[in-house]
Amino acid sequence: MAASAEPDWTAIARSPQFRELAAGRRRFVIAATCFYCAYFLAFLCLLAFAPDTMSKTVFGSVSLALVAGMSLVVLAFVMAFLHARRANRWDRMAQRIVDSITPEARFSKDGAREESLR
Amino acid sequence: MTAILAATGDFNGLAVAIFAVVLATTLLITRWAARRTKTTTEFFTAGRGVSGALNGVAITGDYLSASTFLGYAGLMYLFGFDGWIIGLAAMLSFLPVLYLLADRMRNAGKFTVADVLAYRLRRRPVRVAAAINTLLICGIYLTAQLVGAGSLIEALAGISFTPSVLICGAFMIIYVFFGGMLATTWVQIVKACMLMAAGLIVSVAILAKFNFSPSELLNQAAAQHEEGRAIVGPGTYLTTPALVISTGLTIFIGTAGLPHILMRFFTVPSAKAARTSVVWAISLIAIFTALVTVMGFGARAILGKAGETAVGEGGNLAAPLTAQSLGGGPGTTGGDIALALFSAAAFATILAVVAGLVLAASGAIAHDLWANFSSRVDDQSERRVARMAAVGVGATAIVACILVGTGFNVTVLVSMAFVFAASANFPPLILALTWRRFNTTGALVGVTVGIIASVVMIVLSPPVWPGPDSQGSPSSLTFPGLVTIPIGFLACWLGTILSKRVPEEEAGFDELLVRSETGIGAEGAAPRRTRRAAGVATPRREPVA
Numbered sequence: 001m002a003a004s005a006e007p008d009w010t011a012i013a014r015s016p017q018f019r020e021l022a023a024g025r026r027r028f029v030i031a032a033t034c035f036y037c038a039y040f041l042a043f044l045c046l047l048a049f050a051p052d053t054m055s056k057t058v059f060g061s062v063s064l065a066l067v068a069g070m071s072l073v074v075l076a077f078v079m080a081f082l083h084a085r086r087a088n089r090w091d092r093m094a095q096r097i098v099d100s101i102t103p104e105a106r107f108s109k110d111g112a113r114e115e116s117l118r
Numbered sequence: 119m120t121a122i123l124a125a126t127g128d129f130n131g132l133a134v135a136i137f138a139v140v141l142a143t144t145l146l147i148t149r150w151a152a153r154r155t156k157t158t159t160e161f162f163t164a165g166r167g168v169s170g171a172l173n174g175v176a177i178t179g180d181y182l183s184a185s186t187f188l189g190y191a192g193l194m195y196l197f198g199f200d201g202w203i204i205g206l207a208a209m210l211s212f213l214p215v216l217y218l219l220a221d222r223m224r225n226a227g228k229f230t231v232a233d234v235l236a237y238r239l240r241r242r243p244v245r246v247a248a249a250i251n252t253l254l255i256c257g258i259y260l261t262a263q264l265v266g267a268g269s270l271i272e273a274l275a276g277i278s279f280t281p282s283v284l285i286c287g288a289f290m291i292i293y294v295f296f297g298g299m300l301a302t303t304w305v306q307i308v309k310a311c312m313l314m315a316a317g318l319i320v321s322v323a324i325l326a327k328f329n330f331s332p333s334e335l336l337n338q339a340a341a342q343h344e345e346g347r348a349i350v351g352p353g354t355y356l357t358t359p360a361l362v363i364s365t366g367l368t369i370f371i372g373t374a375g376l377p378h379i380l381m382r383f384f385t386v387p388s389a390k391a392a393r394t395s396v397v398w399a400i401s402l403i404a405i406f407t408a409l410v411t412v413m414g415f416g417a418r419a420i421l422g423k424a425g426e427t428a429v430g431e432g433g434n435l436a437a438p439l440t441a442q443s444l445g446g447g448p449g450t451t452g453g454d455i456a457l458a459l460f461s462a463a464a465f466a467t468i469l470a471v472v473a474g475l476v477l478a479a480s481g482a483i484a485h486d487l488w489a490n491f492s493s494r495v496d497d498q499s500e501r502r503v504a505r506m507a508a509v510g511v512g513a514t515a516i517v518a519c520i521l522v523g524t525g526f527n528v529t530v531l532v533s534m535a536f537v538f539a540a541s542a543n544f545p546p547l548i549l550a551l552t553w554r555r556f557n558t559t560g561a562l563v564g565v566t567v568g569i570i571a572s573v574v575m576i577v578l579s580p581p582v583w584p585g586p587d588s589q590g591s592p593s594s595l596t597f598p599g600l601v602t603i604p605i606g607f608l609a610c611w612l613g614t615i616l617s618k619r620v621p622e623e624e625a626g627f628d629e630l631l632v633r634s635e636t637g638i639g640a641e642g643a644a645p646r647r648t649r650r651a652a653g654v655a656t657p658r659r660e661p662v663a
Contacts (some may be wrong), residue, residue: 007632007638007639009625009628009629009632009633010628011634012628012636012638013628013631013632018632018635018636021635021636022631022635025635029217029218031215033213033214033217033218036210036213040207040210040366040370041363044203044362044363044366044367045354045359045363047203047352047356047362048352048358048359048360048362048363049359051351051353052351053353053354054351055348055350055351055352055353056351057347057350059333059608060331060332060333060336060337060352061330061332061333061334061336061337061340061347062333062336062350063199063350063351064351065199065350065351065352066336066350067410069199069202069206069411070408072206072209072210073206073209073404073407073408074404075210076209076210076212076400076403076404077400077401077404078212079213080212080213080216080396080397080400080401081397083216083217083393083397083412084393084397086393087221087390087393088390090635091389091390092132094635094636094637097636097638098636098637098638101638109338118463
């Protein structure tokens, strides 16, 4: 078993290439997660604390609450596609990091690391 | 309208015949899958050969349980808008899954959620804790689904409770035992397509009845409800602010912590495919959420007040009865066919979801408990233990369902599963992936306190304290996530900062970070080591789906 070729994880983690990938991804994920969580919480809080406003109808019998709910459906679509588009760039960055490491490293398995922590 | 009552609970030959066709189809799928399930990797992950799009359809299937498909429409029939909040929260929970978990789980994990934790935390205790979580969540959710299945099939096809549970239970064990993840995935895909088709047809038929005017549909629905116009706004079901926020949060976080959904990310060949599958799932679920709105309000507009007794407790039969009414009403050929077809879709739903739950539970037992402690672990024995575990878990759930029967309060069971997932499973997983300082003590304290807090809050809530549906219980929260999720995170944090720093676990964070971000060392689509261990000399096929 070729488990001897365990990559130096800490060295990779500290390399500028990896830091750029991890930081870029972290920035996007944190910003986006804060946005959709805040959106959803605001939706819940409006329902909870301003039910009368949310019950107002905006066109025909369609209430503000229903419009807000539908906007969540659209939000889910849009956020998913935004992430997918951005993620392709991370994939390319990750691939460059993988390529810069010895080929054996790619096939090393989890076993060795787990044993050492037991 | 009394004819609606007569249409349910009687033996329905047509529905039973269609059920039989569904069962036969799933058996064919299982036979096909069984021939392709030779190694443990194939058993748990379908050989990592499921394409992103197909896995997305299967995730949609996992999300669309009977409680989603029939329950949300039923709640909307009974309460209007408020019934929809739960569905919206569950749909949105796939965003944190996509942003924080999907591709990173695929890169770092093998068979179970615990694989991801084990890179940096002490392997044995953390696997045990994760296994307890998975077994609790899946076991409880499984029981809830089976009890629901029994009542539902009894009402729709006229087969009584015990045989209904036995049939569902036996088939779910057969799928998992012989066909593993591949059979479970394809049963899930077939069922998701059936459900989407059924939902689409019924929704279009409802809209056509109201000249494709949402406003007209809502007018008619409001006219048919005691609360009138109030049903298009909040406040009819979730009556206090705390109840609205807590229910929304529990479902939002809880869905993201369900082990049988997280397990799906191990079935795809790459991190990119894992992301693709969530995008597919979100898209399909968003469409379905829109359809449920039409079905829920449509059921109220079409069945009216007169249907309130016929739809049963929780309104589960609202959607099937609406289909029947659209087909021409009870007693007509069209109505019977519509009811039977819709029921078949509901039946397929239950079968597929329970199979996924059994598979996740069997992974916890075989991979996280048995392989963790046994001295002689190889591919073959792990697979054997997994199959035995599937039978054991399935049989236990069946026996519990038959013994207690409808004595189980399905609402409490579902609530418990989601509260555990949100408060005890989600916090340690997210912290392990994002917080360098996090350690084993923190994870164990978090899981323990999360579970205890959940149990306490549920015991104090209205459905349990001191008897079902009692007034004056200490907590008003049926889904107490507002309290228990912060407690779960807090316990993880306190457990960590109050215990000693563990340098090797913090170094393990680097490993987990690099693995999860880059996919270095990730299990490929054709796992070579497993093949060798299984004694297979040459690759039989390249699982590129």
